Structure formats: C-alpha cells, structure tokens
Amino acid sequence: MGHLATKKSYTRLRERLDRMPVGAPGRTTIYEILKMLFTPEEAELASKLPMRPTSIGRLAARLGQHPDKLKKRLDAMADKGLVLDINIGGKMRYALPPTIVGLFEFSMMRVREDIDQKHLAELLHRYILEERDFVESFNRDAETSLFRTLVHEETLPDYAEVLDWERATYLVERAGNWAVSLCHCRHVAHHMGNDCQKFELDTCLSLGLAADYLTRRNLGRKIEKEQALELLARSRDAGLVHIADNVQKRPAFICNCCGCCCEILQAFKRFRWMGNTFTSNFQASPTREKCTGCRKCQKACPVDAITMVDDPHEVDGKKIRFTARVDEDVCIGCGVCALRCEYGSMVMKPRPQRRIAPESTFARVMTMALEQGKFHHLLEEALGGWSGQLAGALVGAIMR
Numbered sequence: 001m002g003h004l005a006t007k008k009s010y011t012r013l014r015e016r017l018d019r020m021p022v023g024a025p026g027r028t029t030i031y032e033i034l035k036m037l038f039t040p041e042e043a044e045l046a047s048k049l050p051m052r053p054t055s056i057g058r059l060a061a062r063l064g065q066h067p068d069k070l071k072k073r074l075d076a077m078a079d080k081g082l083v084l085d086i087n088i089g090g091k092m093r094y095a096l097p098p099t100i101v102g103l104f105e106f107s108m109m110r111v112r113e114d115i116d117q118k119h120l121a122e123l124l125h126r127y128i129l130e131e132r133d134f135v136e137s138f139n140r141d142a143e144t145s146l147f148r149t150l151v152h153e154e155t156l157p158d159y160a161e162v163l164d165w166e167r168a169t170y171l172v173e174r175a176g177n178w179a180v181s182l183c184h185c186r187h188v189a190h191h192m193g194n195d196c197q198k199f200e201l202d203t204c205l206s207l208g209l210a211a212d213y214l215t216r217r218n219l220g221r222k223i224e225k226e227q228a229l230e231l232l233a234r235s236r237d238a239g240l241v242h243i244a245d246n247v248q249k250r251p252a253f254i255c256n257c258c259g260c261c262c263e264i265l266q267a268f269k270r271f272r273w274m275g276n277t278f279t280s281n282f283q284a285s286p287t288r289e290k291c292t293g294c295r296k297c298q299k300a301c302p303v304d305a306i307t308m309v310d311d312p313h314e315v316d317g318k319k320i321r322f323t324a325r326v327d328e329d330v331c332i333g334c335g336v337c338a339l340r341c342e343y344g345s346m347v348m349k350p351r352p353q354r355r356i357a358p359e360s361t362f363a364r365v366m367t368m369a370l371e372q373g374k375f376h377h378l379l380e381e382a383l384g385g386w387s388g389q390l391a392g393a394l395v396g397a398i399m400r
C-alpha cells in the first residue's frame with residue numbers, strides 16, 4: 001500500500017470511529033494509537049465496518065468480498081480485539097468496536113508480545129488524561145453517561161428503594177456468562193510505573209455476550225458465577241467502586257475501580273469528564289453528632305468528594321474539632337466511605353432526583369448519539385448510503 005493510501009486508511013478509520021457516540025477526536029495521538037493497533041490493511045477494512053453487528057453474508061455483499069475470505073480476515077482481527085464478533089441467537093455478527101468501551105480496553109486486557117504495550121500505555125494515558133481533545137469532545141450538558149456507579153448494597157438503609165438493575169449482585173446473578181480480564185487501567189498504570197497498591201490486575205469483570213466474546217478471543221478468562229460474586233465482594237472489601245455499563249438489561253461489564261488507576265475516575269477528577277452523570281441514585285451524608293473526625297472516609301473516597309471542616313462538636317462526651325463534609329456534586333454514590341466509617345456517621349441516602357438508566361445498549365447508544373450531536377451518523381448508517389448531510393438535515397427537521 002502506498003504511503004498516501006496508507007495515510008488515508010487511518011484517516012478514514014479515525015473518522016469512522018469519530019462518528020460513534022464516544023468518538024476518536026484529535027490529530028496526532030489518536031493516529032499514533034491507531035497505527036499501533038491496526039496494520040494499514042486492517043485499518044482500511046475496519047473503516048468500512050458497521051457499528052451495528054452484521055452477518056458475514058451482508059458484510060461480504062456490502063464490501064464486495066468473498067464471505068469465507070472476509071470471515072478469515074475478520075476473525076484474525078477479532079483475535080486482536082480490533083473487531084467485535086457477537087453470537088446473537090447462534091449466529092455470529094461482526095462490528096467495529098468504539099474506542100471506549102472497546103478498542104482501548106481490549107488492547108490492554110491481556111499481556112501481548114506483538115506490540116509495545118508500554119508505549120501504547122503512554123499514548124492512551126496521554127490521549128485520555130493529558131490532552132483535551134478526547135474529554136472535551138463530549139457535550140458537557142449531556143445527561144446520559146457510558147457508565148454508572150453501583151452503590152455498595154450493604155451501605156443502604158432499610159427504607160431505601162433500590163431497583164434490581166442498581167444492584168451489582170443481581171446483574172451478576174442474571175448474566176449467564178462471566179469472564180475476568182486484566183484491568184485495562186491498572187495495566188496502563190503498571191506500564192507508567194505506578195503499580196496499583198489497592199488491588200490485583202486480574203479484575204475486569206465482563207458479563208453475558210461480552211464475556212463470551214472476550215473468552216473466545218482469549219482477551220479474558222471464563223469464570224463461574226460464584227467466582228464473579230466473590231470478585232465483587234473482594235473488591236468491595238478493598239474499597240473499590242463498582243462501575244457498570246449504563247444499561248438496565250444485559251450490561252456488558254462491571255468494573256472494580258480505584259481512584260488511583262481508573263481512567264474514568266481520574267478523568268472525572270481532573271476534568272469532570274461526563275459531569276456527575278454516572279452517579280448512583282444515592283449520595284453520602286455524614287451525621288455530625290456521630291462524626292469523630294477520623295478522616296477514614298476522606299482517605300477512602302475515590303473522587304475526593306469529602307473535606308474535613310472546622311466544626312467543633314461533642315461525640316459521647318468527647319470534644320471533636322473536625323467533621324466530614326460531602327460535596328454532593330462530586331459524590332458518585334459508591335458507598336465506599338460508608339463502608340469505612342466505623343462510627344455509623346457516614347450513611348447513604350437516596351438522591352432527591354433519580355436517574356433512570358437506559359433500558360438497553362440500543363437505547364443508550366441512541367440517546368448518547370442524540371445528546372452528542374451524532375444521531376445523523378447512526379441514521380445515515382441505518383439508511384445505508386444516505387449522505388451525512390441529508391441525514392443531518394432530516395434529524396434537524398425531526399428535532400425542530
């Protein structure tokens with residue numbers, strides 16, 4: 001492939017990825033990442049793949065290729081985490097994964113010898129946590145997040161109403177398939193010389209179709225339901241946050257995250273990425289009369305939502321100078337602080353306004369696309385061949 005043609009393949013791939021609700025903006029680092037992950041030929045093929053899982057027959061017809069040859073190429077790319085192949089009702093369907101959650105995570109979910117993962121880790125860290133292109137490409141007024149925090153169920157008061165899709169254990173119980181992979185973020189942190197002090201690397205929990213994909217493609221290890229539940233319990237005891245796919249039904253993952261390594265939590269702390277749209281429906285609230293000012297909650301909070309304020313008071317006849325205060329706009333409702341508080345002061349309370357997670361991945365993608373101003377790209381793809389301009393005009397007319 002000539003130099004110019006090669007360059008165009010990566011440009012087309014970046015533009016293709018950027019049409020998804022979570023895109024691939026930027027002019028430099030994103031290209032360095034794509035060039036590490038894809039050969040020019042793979043980039044060219046990937047740039048023509050749909051976002052929606054599609055059968056090999058339809059794909060072959062659309063791309064003008066022989067189905068067997070195309071399948072072989074796609075399978076080889078799926079082995080590298082560059083293509084999603086999903087078993088829907090016994091039939092395999094192929095799609096291009098988004099950058100997040102997708103290409104970036106898959107690239108670090110196992111140890112690989114075929115690429116320089118240390119360099120890749122540096123690029124991913126720079127792209128997500130140092131440069132602004134990626135985080136600032138998100139509409140700050142959007143209400144729908146990619147993720148949502150699952151409150152630690154043990155911290156909830158008896159009166160609290162918690163729905164099934166808000167409970168990590170329920171989501172795990174119902175999944176059908178379970179897999180564990182290397183935690184992308186801790187793996188990146190390891191290559192950056194910051195090994196996680198809180199938890200092991202082998203912690204990324206995938207569920208359902210995602211678990212099936214990751215185990216088939218050697219990007220994760222199949223585990224049983226009991227092991228998945230045990231992983232949840234151990235990560236809770238280690239003071240980690242459960243962050244799940246923001247859907248009510250069939251979530252793809254529940255991450256067990258720490259404030260030190262997790263890119264979601266770090267991007268939130270640094271840039272308020274995604275605002276506080278990924279909070280659970282609960283928030284932490286200290287009880288002044290019980291707060292001994294011990295600071296354990298403050299040290300445990302993964303997003304620095306707790307400060308100690310000068311507020312002299314008495315607890316059991318003892319004079320106390322400081323009391324904990326929670327910034328409700330920063331609190332993501334994880335419950336980690338309440339688990340750490342030994343004095344019954346920090347409790348979880350329902351938020352005044354409940355957030356309802358999208359019912360399915362389809363609903364989340366549609367809502368996010370609308371909020372991120374990318375719905376016309378989905379429409380264009382669904383209508384197969386309409387120009388982006390025409391689809392954009394149609395969306396504009398509908399929205400008026």
Ligand code: SF4
Pocket residue numbers: 183184185186203204243254255256257258261262263264
């Ligand atoms: S989001 Fe959390 S568990 Fe998932 S890869 Fe990052 S730190 Fe690991």
Ligand code: SF4
Pocket residue numbers: 286287290291292293294295296297298323324340341342343344345346
């Ligand atoms: S852990 Fe409990 S007692 Fe200690 S500062 Fe926090 S709220 Fe107060």
Ligand code: SF4
Pocket residue numbers: 283284300301302303304305306326330331332333334335336337338
């Ligand atoms: S204050 Fe911090 S630790 Fe406590 S629930 Fe909120 S985000 Fe979690």
